[in-house]
Amino acid sequence: MSDPILSVHDLTIDIPMGQGTMHAVRGIGFDLKRGETLCIVGESGSGKSLTSLAIMGLLPKNLKRAASRLEFARIDLQHQKPRQMRDLRGNRMAMIFQEPMTSLNPAYTIGDQLEEAYLLHNKTGRAEARARAVALLGKVGITAAESRLSQYPHQLSGGLRQRVMIAMALMCAPELIIADEPTTALDVTIQAQILRLLADLQREMNMAMILVTHDLGVVARIADKVAVMYAGEVVEQGTAQEIFRHPRHPYTRGLLRCIPVPGKTKPGEHLGSIPGIVPSLIGRMEGCAFRTRCDVAEAACASAVPERHTETGHAWRCIHENEGHENEGRVPA
Amino acid sequence: MLAFTLKRLGLAVLVTLTVSLLSFSLLFMSGDPASAIAGENASASDVDAIRALYGFDRPFLVQYGDWLTSALRGDFGQSYYFKMPVSELIADRLSITMLLGVCGISFALLTAVPLGVAAAMRPNTLIDRTALFISVMGQAMPSFWFGLVLIVIFSIRLNWLPPSGSNGWQNFIMPTVVLGYYAMPAIMRLTRAGMLEVLGADYIRTARAKGASEMRVMFKHALRNAVVPVVSLAAVQMGFMLGGSIVVESIFALHGAGYLAWESIARNDLPTVQALILIFSLFYIVFTFLSDLANAWLDPRIRVG
Ligand SMILES: Nc1ncnc2c1ncn2[C@@H]1O[C@H](COP(=O)(O)OP(=O)(O)O)[C@@H](O)[C@H]1O
Ligand code: SF4
Ligand SMILES: [Mg+2]
Numbered sequence: 001m002s003d004p005i006l007s008v009h010d011l012t013i014d015i016p017m018g019q020g021t022m023h024a025v026r027g028i029g030f031d032l033k034r035g036e037t038l039c040i041v042g043e044s045g046s047g048k049s050l051t052s053l054a055i056m057g058l059l060p061k062n063l064k065r066a067a068s069r070l071e072f073a074r075i076d077l078q079h080q081k082p083r084q085m086r087d088l089r090g091n092r093m094a095m096i097f098q099e100p101m102t103s104l105n106p107a108y109t110i111g112d113q114l115e116e117a118y119l120l121h122n123k124t125g126r127a128e129a130r131a132r133a134v135a136l137l138g139k140v141g142i143t144a145a146e147s148r149l150s151q152y153p154h155q156l157s158g159g160l161r162q163r164v165m166i167a168m169a170l171m172c173a174p175e176l177i178i179a180d181e182p183t184t185a186l187d188v189t190i191q192a193q194i195l196r197l198l199a200d201l202q203r204e205m206n207m208a209m210i211l212v213t214h215d216l217g218v219v220a221r222i223a224d225k226v227a228v229m230y231a232g233e234v235v236e237q238g239t240a241q242e243i244f245r246h247p248r249h250p251y252t253r254g255l256l257r258c259i260p261v262p263g264k265t266k267p268g269e270h271l272g273s274i275p276g277i278v279p280s281l282i283g284r285m286e287g288c289a290f291r292t293r294c295d296v297a298e299a300a301c302a303s304a305v306p307e308r309h310t311e312t313g314h315a316w317r318c319i320h321e322n323e324g325h326e327n328e329g330r331v332p333a
Numbered sequence: 334m335l336a337f338t339l340k341r342l343g344l345a346v347l348v349t350l351t352v353s354l355l356s357f358s359l360l361f362m363s364g365d366p367a368s369a370i371a372g373e374n375a376s377a378s379d380v381d382a383i384r385a386l387y388g389f390d391r392p393f394l395v396q397y398g399d400w401l402t403s404a405l406r407g408d409f410g411q412s413y414y415f416k417m418p419v420s421e422l423i424a425d426r427l428s429i430t431m432l433l434g435v436c437g438i439s440f441a442l443l444t445a446v447p448l449g450v451a452a453a454m455r456p457n458t459l460i461d462r463t464a465l466f467i468s469v470m471g472q473a474m475p476s477f478w479f480g481l482v483l484i485v486i487f488s489i490r491l492n493w494l495p496p497s498g499s500n501g502w503q504n505f506i507m508p509t510v511v512l513g514y515y516a517m518p519a520i521m522r523l524t525r526a527g528m529l530e531v532l533g534a535d536y537i538r539t540a541r542a543k544g545a546s547e548m549r550v551m552f553k554h555a556l557r558n559a560v561v562p563v564v565s566l567a568a569v570q571m572g573f574m575l576g577g578s579i580v581v582e583s584i585f586a587l588h589g590a591g592y593l594a595w596e597s598i599a600r601n602d603l604p605t606v607q608a609l610i611l612i613f614s615l616f617y618i619v620f621t622f623l624s625d626l627a628n629a630w631l632d633p634r635i636r637v638g
Contacts, residue, residue, distance in 0.1 A: 056542060058538060058541055058542060075461045082547075083546075086544045086545070086546060087544065088544070089542055089543065089544040090542060090544035090545075090603050091544055092544035094542065095542045097535060097538065097539065097542075102534065102535040102536065103536055103538070103539045104536055105536040105554055105558070105634070106536070106537065106558065106633065107557045107633065108632065109633075116543065116545070117543045120543055120545060121544060128632045152633040152634070153636055154633070154634050154637075155637065165539075168539075168543070212395070223337070224456070235577050236346060327603055
């Protein structure tokens with residue numbers, strides 16, 4: 001079972017704009033095995049959602065996707081007809097979005113929408129779809145599941161709607177699930193519950209999972225692998241162990257430094273703030289995109305930056321081989 | 334849903350009463366009704382006799398009450414001009430107008446909604462531009478001119494369709510097209526705008542993520558949400574067609590209720606005008622009520638609190 005379920009190599013996404021082309025995602029890649037969890041972290045605008053949508057084949061039509069390899073379960077996603085992609089989507093690969101309040105159709109009941117997810121891919125009757133819906137609503141922790149089926153989205157809270165979205169994504173027992181910041185729009189108290197639920201279901205159903213999140217505490221707890229994105233690139237990736245214990249890239253170090261630590265972080269200290277501005281991604285890109293904010297930048301950072309990696313697969317892009325800050329990063333509580 | 338229906342129904346009844354009061358007052362706003370009936374050369378005693386005969390000397394509210402109770406029974410009095418019961422006069426004419434209205438709105442919806450959806454599916458393409466062109470034409474061309482153009486082409490040149498009259502279904506084709514084309518542009522653009530907005534919604538992306546086909550996304554997930562304002566607009570247009578198709582009825586000499594209204598106003602035939610105003614308003618009220626119900630059915634946020 002060492003064959004990857006998902007293989008992404010040199011993925012680029014270009015967005016044609018009035019002033020030129022925006023290179024929103026540039027040459028990123030990762031492999032994911034069955035049952036593995038990859039967490040993608042990085043500040044907003046770094047291309048995490050575009051990457052997720054590109055895998056699902058859901059990018060807006062005007063965006064251009066290219067890759068040297070984009071395979072799901074050995075299926076070349078770049079050469080699938082629309083109809084073949086539809087057969088995969090919602091069936092073998094599913095996605096959960098950031099906006100639970102608006103991601104359900106206001107005109108149909110929860111039951112209709114759950115059943116649809118099943119019936120689109122299974123030639124069975126409604127009764128079976130309904131039974132599956134009830135079972136999954138129970139699984140995602142919704143009580144009185146039976147009676148929820150006739151409710152409409154606007155009658156449910158944000159947390160419940162996201163649970164429904166999770167249940168919907170799981171209707172066909174997908175092999176890959178992509179959750180794009182599934183809790184960002186929710187109350188802090190509910191965030192933890194939903195993430196724990198996702199992690200449990202992932203393990204129980206042995207799915208591969210890509211979780212996009214800002215919560216490094218969650219990453220530390222559930223990630224097998226971590227990819228750190230900055231301005232459209234994966235600047236560092238590796239196992240969760242490697243990333244947290246030996247972060248190599250200055251941006252990763254910055255992120256890890258920003259985690260609040262009980263007793264150490266002063267009240268009011270801003271979270272996740274690394275000073276400086278993100279460069280424009282429009283037009284030709286050269287050198288390290290992080291150099292406008294990097295405190296160990298040198299002149300060489302303006303030209304091609306080498307990709308470095310260890311034998312274990314820990315990889316990063318920086319002119320510095322190793323800054324020697326071993327063990328500086330810490331695993332957040 | 335029941336509470337919603339009752340609330341809307343109560344509102345409709347209230348509006349109906351207000352409109353009936355207004356249309357009844359019309360009789361007194363246009364001067365002394367007795368002298369109007371008697372004519373310009375009548376003597377003062379003749380006018381007094383008529384005033385007593387029609388009961389114009391009684392208190393206003395008593396007359397209104399009388400008129401309303403009769404109207405509820407379908408009795409709108411005698412037409413001054415046609416010398417026959419207003420109700421009989423109207424019943425005949427109304428069936429023509431209603432037929433024309435139903436055909437007109439159907440034509441408008443059947444062309445406007447598919448065109449609007451197609452335009453929204455492919456914005457800024459040839460389909461979209463064509464739809465826009467058709468709708469701008471519809472708005473720029475006055476109905477009477479379009480009607481005459483059709484008559485010249487299909488009746489005079491090709492001799493396919495009768496230019497006037499109301500004897501057979503052929504008589505209704507051109508009026509339907511003219512009336513429907515008048516209502517089409519607004520419906521088309523509202524459908525297009527609604528679809529474009531809805532297609533950007535997160536739940537459309539969810540539907541695609543489930544593996545739904547493009548047709549399913551368009552018609553099951555998008556149109557159902559985009560069509561809500563279209564229903565309200567179509568209801569208003571329908572009310573307008575039933576009351577205001579005077580121009581179209583005149584061009585094609587379809588003697589319907591719109592044409593009757595024009596005749597009655599010109600001849601100061603107040604009982605007929607009153608009755609027509611009340612009935613035209615009732616159409617608006619009924620269609621608004623029906624569209625509220627349709628929207629509540631389409632959008633559960635309206636019906637389920
Ligand atoms: N449809 C689009 N059209 C134009 N720009 C887009 C579109 N989608 C995303 N972008 C831009 O691409 C960049 C990456 O977006 P995204 O993947 O959503 O970032 P993230 O999810 O990491 O916050 C952002 O700068 C965003 O503004
Ligand atoms: S390449 Fe240069 S600018 Fe980029 S992270 Fe490394 S040191 Fe900083
Ligand atoms: Mg995002």
